Amino acid sequence: MKTYLLFLVLLAQFNYGQDALSDLLKRYNKESVPYITVDQLQEKQDAMIILDSREPNEYKTSHIKNAVYVGYRDFSTENLKRLNIPKDATLVVYCSLGIRSENVAEKIQQLGYKNVFNLYGGIFEWKNKNCPVVNGLNKPTDSIHTYSKKWSKWLHNGIKVY
Template identity: 35%
Template structure:
């Protein structure tokens, strides 16, 4: 809770200016979490790319299998953060565009950095993760098709999911 308060106030009594005035609390939280090791792509931009050329991007969901089963982006491949292996990507051309995502983008940024270290030249992290995707009104899927359910990772992260239905199983 202290982190939320700190993120929603100005630093040391300084008056916010410029970009800080237009940042949401979610944006401020992400600016603390992200290490800037992988460039981000906004959900609307990725959605446009996927509509125009659905197979042009390798989408990697870096959450757990339980999170993935609840919902994921259409066409995304599960790459479990806890058991990520570089050897799984031996046959993927290093020039293929890759977008990684998780709940909010912290775990996926770490996987993205590992992919860049493996020589992948075009890796992006979905800004705000699946939460921002759903909050922006974009669809997610499960084995039955379109769903409104999203696994919120934990009860602490649940407040950042403003749209959709939180589901832990």
């Protein structure tokens, strides 16, 4: 019985370790787009174009100030081209955690943009580090759309919206 309990304790510790953000991103991402951390983005935010690759309701709930909505399901390279962003601009793409944004960032790279980054941990990590977000009316908010209840466990700071 003691051996079985020890096994359960060790298994629980192993599973808890697998819940690290780095493990999640390694599981879903190919790391085809370099990451930028929240701290790095904060330092250089004014010199970068920030692109939000979530769904419209997520963006309306909250987004990083001055982020341009490009979407995920409705992302279009034609719409991106209409923004007339210079090819040498530094672009940071984000979503909730950095998974969907990698897919969008890859498409942007294929258009010839060389300085494209994926925000590590997405808007969740941004908010978890107490960085400000604004709603669809450009007003400060603490609400973050968590995409789903499953993914909401990664948001530790702010009001979870589903």
